[in-house]
Amino acid sequence: MKKPSNQARYMAGMVVDATGSGMYLPLSLLYFHHVTGLPITQIGVILTSAAVVGLVSNPVAGVLIDRFGARTVVVGGYLLRAAGFCAYPFVDGGLVMFLVVLPVTLGDMSFPPAIQSFVAEIVHGTDRDKLLAAQRSLRNAGLGVGGLLAGAALALDSDSAYYLIVVLVAVGYVTAAALIRTIPTDRGAPPAGGRVSRRGGYRLVARNRPFLSLTLLNVPTAFGYMVLSVSLPVYLTQELDASNSLVGVLYAVNTVGIALLQIPVTRHLTAYRRTRAMALGTVVFAFSFCFFAVLGAFPSGTLVLVGVFAATLAFTVGELLHGATASALVAHAAPEETRGRHLAVYQLSWAVPTALAPAVLTALLSVSAVGMWLLLAAGVTGSALGVLRLERRLPEAAVRTRPKAAEETVPVEEGGPVEERRPVES
Template identity: 85%
Template sequence: MKKPSKQVRYMIGMVVDATGSGMYLPLSLLYFHYVTGLPITKVGVIMTSAAVVGLVSNPVAGVLIDRFGARTVVVGGYVLRAAGFCAYPFVDNGVFMFAVVLPVALGDMSFPPAIQSFVAEIARGTDRDKLLAAQRSLRNAGMGVGGLLAGAALALGSDSAYHLIVICVAVGYLVAAALIRTIPTDRAAPPVGGRPSRKGGYLLVARNRPFMALSLLNVPTAFGYMVLSVSLPVYLTQELGASSSMVGVLYAVNTVGIALLQIPVTRVLGGYRRTRAMALGAAVFAASFVFFAVLGTFPKGTAVIVGVFAATMAFTAGELLHGATASALVAQTAPEETRGRHLAIYQLSWAVPIALAPAVLTALLSVSAIGMWLLLAAGVAGAALGVLRLERRLPEAAVHPRPSVRPADEQPADEQPAGEQRPVGT
């Protein structure tokens, strides 16, 4: 029986991962409140503290990726998180909680640069865009299925339901690690005489001005991505007078839309410059934020509710255009020999806004809700223009995706005939 291609094995691993995450993420605060009896606010402080400390794993992951390969870091992160989740049922106080949440946070923070580097090692050209699109689509579907499974488990009314969920998450991480471990990668062969030099560390990344500019331009867009979970629920209920149940409906519109449309949208974008598609996505984001701002000037009623759905669909369209395309562009812009460190820096442009968004966006909301939307729109529109201006300074292969020369189920690099090994991204 023929072994599934590495892309198929990869996607199965991502679905297993996402299903487990979908089971736990909606219950993360409630779980520790339930098992420890700690106040929900204290649980939040402990989890946030662990996440902040976990940021140190991002640059460390970059070094480890360049030294040992992305696959090793992905698998190690899965095992680390699985160990943490296995310890969750034994938590009975705040100190112990921090001790078991921290390794999970370290694994979480190391995952984005590692998985992006891993995709760059197993797919090239337009195949990379397609794989990232499939990943986004299936992960959204997996998260939804995980949420349904968690709801079914908790509906049983058993005290052991919470523990069952975290153990299932741990098992899911181990299964994903086992699948990823079987996938051969296509790292560049070392030159005659030893490994290629990676001297200079993060100084090399700092000197790569086009890449640093690309990372900085992502910051306002990253804040924009956070509005669905941070700003919109407050804006809907407190400013527009909508019911809290609508928050879940709008979230479903976004996740289902991405699950169904990301692959066909990315297929259409394959013939266009990645920078143009990325900028268009940011521009659509900006338009959706202006739409949200305008709704705040309307009297409350049915028209506002319809407008909210339209603005959310525009937000989803922006995400469809921007998400997978931006990931592919950044992965191919990063030089292969220091790709891990480059992507670790880029992921900080996500991690920092994600950490700051709850405080920053709620503070802006308290000053002026309409002003917050317009400020976000200006920032994201500026990022779109910046990407277009940066286009000429980026590698041609990163801007213009080309079909991969290799078949989808290529052999491991060490089994290929001599002369066929090429660095990813060339």
């Protein structure tokens, strides 16, 4: 029997991971409220506190990736989270909850830089873009399946259903770790004596101004990504008088759209510069935010409902253009010797906005809903312009995919000189 390919095993691991996450994410607050009886607000504070403390795992993960390799950190993070979930059934109070949630949070925070580094170690060139696109697509599908499984389990309305879910999530993480562990990497040899990995690594990141600029430019975009889960539900129900059920439908539109279209869209985008695909994606985000802002001027009705779906579709298109392309650009822009540290720093541009978004976006909504949308649109537009200006300062391999077929040499004419055929600039 033929052994599954490295990429097939990788994608199987991502599907198992995402399915488990999809089972738990929708009921994280409900689970602890059910098993401890603590108020939802107190549980929220505990989870946020663990997330803030968990931010320290980003720089630590960067050091570990450069020292031991991304695969080791990915597998270790999975096992750490599995151990935490195995302890969930024993939570009986606030302090125990914090101590149990913390290792799960540390594993969650270390995952993005580790998995991006791991992808960079197992595939190269346009294959990296395609694998990241497939990952986004299948992870969205896995999250959806996990949510359905969680709903079916909770329909039983018993304590056993809650415990079954967390145990299955733990089993999923162990399974994903086992799959990733079997994938060989072609990680480059470390610098002589390992000095770059052990000393001065983050000083090298600090001196890499183009990469730091790319990181800072991602902050407004990261806030933009959060509107679907933070701003839109409040805006729809309180400003547009829409039903609560519409929130779930729009989330499904986005999730299914990414699952079905990310791979073909990214395959098409490999013919263009990554920076320009990213910039186009953020401009489409800006368009969707302006569309949402305009809807507030109309009375609720069919026109607003159609407009909400159109704006959500535009947001999904922006995510299709930006998401996988941005991940590939950053992975290529990070120097191999300190890739873990570079990606850990970049991940802060996602982690910090994710932590702050609930407070910041709801505060802006309370002041002016239209103002919030227009501010977000201005922010992502500034990011697009900044990325375009930064293009010349980034490594050429990061900006251009340079398909292999386009770099082959062909004879100009029989008996004549051989001319290199270069890709047409996009």
